[in-house]
Amino acid sequence: MIRFDKVTKRFPDGTEALKDVTLDLPARQLTAIIGPSGCGKTTLMKMVNKLENPTAGAIYIDDEPITGMDEVKLRRSIGYVIQRIGLFPHMTIADNVSLVPKLLNWPADKTDERSKELLQLVGLDPAVFMDRYPLELSGGQQQRVGVVRALAGDPNIVLMDEPFSALDPISREQLQDELRHLQQEIHKTIIFVTHDMDEALKIADTIVVMKDGQVEQIGTPQQLIDEPANEFVRNFIGTERINQKRSFGDRRLKEFVFLFDKDWAGEAEEVEAKLSVSDAHQLLEQSGKPRLAIIDEGTLVGFAGERELLRAALYDEKEATA
Amino acid sequence: MNAFFDTLVSRQDMIQDAFIEHIYLSFVAVAIGIAIALPTGVMIARYRRFAEPIIGVTAVFQTIPSLALFGFLVPILGIGSPTALIALIIYALLPILRNTYAGIVGVDGSTIEAGRGMGMTRTQILRQIELPLALPFIMAGIRTATVLTVGIATLATFVGAGGLGDIIYRGLQSYNNSLVLAGALPVALLAIGFDLILKWIEKRATPKGLKT
Numbered sequence: 001m002i003r004f005d006k007v008t009k010r011f012p013d014g015t016e017a018l019k020d021v022t023l024d025l026p027a028r029q030l031t032a033i034i035g036p037s038g039c040g041k042t043t044l045m046k047m048v049n050k051l052e053n054p055t056a057g058a059i060y061i062d063d064e065p066i067t068g069m070d071e072v073k074l075r076r077s078i079g080y081v082i083q084r085i086g087l088f089p090h091m092t093i094a095d096n097v098s099l100v101p102k103l104l105n106w107p108a109d110k111t112d113e114r115s116k117e118l119l120q121l122v123g124l125d126p127a128v129f130m131d132r133y134p135l136e137l138s139g140g141q142q143q144r145v146g147v148v149r150a151l152a153g154d155p156n157i158v159l160m161d162e163p164f165s166a167l168d169p170i171s172r173e174q175l176q177d178e179l180r181h182l183q184q185e186i187h188k189t190i191i192f193v194t195h196d197m198d199e200a201l202k203i204a205d206t207i208v209v210m211k212d213g214q215v216e217q218i219g220t221p222q223q224l225i226d227e228p229a230n231e232f233v234r235n236f237i238g239t240e241r242i243n244q245k246r247s248f249g250d251r252r253l254k255e256f257v258f259l260f261d262k263d264w265a266g267e268a269e270e271v272e273a274k275l276s277v278s279d280a281h282q283l284l285e286q287s288g289k290p291r292l293a294i295i296d297e298g299t300l301v302g303f304a305g306e307r308e309l310l311r312a313a314l315y316d317e318k319e320a321t322a
Numbered sequence: 323m324n325a326f327f328d329t330l331v332s333r334q335d336m337i338q339d340a341f342i343e344h345i346y347l348s349f350v351a352v353a354i355g356i357a358i359a360l361p362t363g364v365m366i367a368r369y370r371r372f373a374e375p376i377i378g379v380t381a382v383f384q385t386i387p388s389l390a391l392f393g394f395l396v397p398i399l400g401i402g403s404p405t406a407l408i409a410l411i412i413y414a415l416l417p418i419l420r421n422t423y424a425g426i427v428g429v430d431g432s433t434i435e436a437g438r439g440m441g442m443t444r445t446q447i448l449r450q451i452e453l454p455l456a457l458p459f460i461m462a463g464i465r466t467a468t469v470l471t472v473g474i475a476t477l478a479t480f481v482g483a484g485g486l487g488d489i490i491y492r493g494l495q496s497y498n499n500s501l502v503l504a505g506a507l508p509v510a511l512l513a514i515g516f517d518l519i520l521k522w523i524e525k526r527a528t529p530k531g532l533k534t
Contacts, residue, residue, distance in 0.1 A: 051438060051439055072442075075439060075441030078441075080439035082435060089455070089531045089532055090455055100440050103440070103441055103442065
């Protein structure tokens, strides 16, 4: 868990980027920090790996204050994906990915194995990509490598600073989907800075909404939509979006099987695939279980939680407007 | 034309010695110039407030006409090759210094921040990121400095440091055009030769990933 305790940041020119922020970010979840530009979201994130230091207040990782920690050591234990790709253009993909393991003095075979495994995980064939240079890859491929590079040292925490903002809409959606799937496997504490509410609603477990250096609201995507804390949050999410996401679609579950998870180890409520998305949502809430197991004519076709249903509803709306 | 070849043959020893002297002067001057300007360039890229004044000083040296600079140095250092070397080093400084500085400063800030964020130390960032990415610029600076030095080294003769300038000067004094040519042609060839070799090295020095 990452805790910000009364953190204030004042820059030399007098601007206050953060004003007395107290905040707990849950471990092993993806937390999106969102807000208009200049709200202090990037500054907040950069304090976790000491790229910025607080003027007042303290930051704790697992109850240990980071003030006294060696910044180089700390950074090597935290993954970092930056806004504009930031791969080193003169290094091959293999060299880029293995950078942190090398800094950590991992043995060569372990580094190599880890790099290959991670590239495979994001759908880049190591045999094809290891020896290529970043500029030979598409934007989407480059940022996949960026994500892989951040994970290479097996950090518990990963910081992502608007990682997908420079990508075209199609690659962006793909990478968002991939990140979500990846997170289901790796369960890292991810802090994801974005200014895109759709992105935050889609990928985050928890969303922190910021404005003028202060936290306006922290909650799950559903909480934000159901109970925006104030006018600013309501406007930032957008009234339209709230209404759209509240009214789950009338279309049937079986149309969205591709959105659902194939595996789920926990409890699940069985439902028929011919149910509408909104009925399914109601059932899910009533059952109190985390997931629905969707059965189509006797065979299990997938698992859906609140988020998958939300996405189905969102998908519905997108198609209608297309 | 025949007169020229006769001169080449009859003065072969003298021309050869002058040629070697010339290469020696240029080489040592550029080598020492690199040894001074490269670290200085790296340093002023890190402490940027020193960049303007230091580059400014070398730029002023550069504007002093070369013959005048030799003239200034003789009363202080006397004649001989040390005087010539110092003058040549001063000329070699600016191109190397400026290109090293520009090359390092030109490395994308987000690339460096990525390195910092991943836990690289300043030295690691310099050696693994900044210098490799700045290398093509640095090599271009060294190339400019070398060609410049080969040219200016012809003036070393005026402070008694020898070089191909000796041959040219002797030819001018005795109205011997063939002798002038026998000195001038090797200088030109030397400059062009160095330029080509260094251009090739410069190309090779460009990090692979940047050649697209």
